[in-house]
Amino acid sequence: MVTYAPYFIMFGRINKLFGTKPTHDSVAFEVPAAVAPDASERSSGPKNTVMYSKVFRWRRPESQVEEPGSVEVVGSFNDWQASAMKRDAVMNAWHVTLHNIPGGHTHHYMVLVDGQPAYDKNCDGLSKPDGPQEERFAFSTPRGPRVFMLFAQAK
16 A cells, blocks of 8 residues: 555645645545654644734834833733833834734733833723733723733634
């Protein structure tokens, strides 16, 4: 019997990238142990977890004369640990790209300028803080404390 396993595994992985399933209707095949994916190739964590990257960008408002010493982003996607932004003099903005943000739900976050909450005009909306961790970073509005929302991307 002819073994087509390497081709089915290769096309199976390609199809997985595009979200389609291979059809194995009329072709019989065997998957030798040496060709079968090992544990390092299998994804850990829940199935169908979509991860994505997001660029956070902040510009100093025209009303603010001095350039800040530090700009950071904290949020539910990084366990509220500060991720420093870098200053880009050409774009006159601060930015950072965060990877492996879990998709499928809305995240809360804040931009901190010199350690203090600052407004992010690129946010997806405002939300009430959920728990003491978020309340620590919230800023005051006429309707009460708020944090920014980031709508997670989905397939």
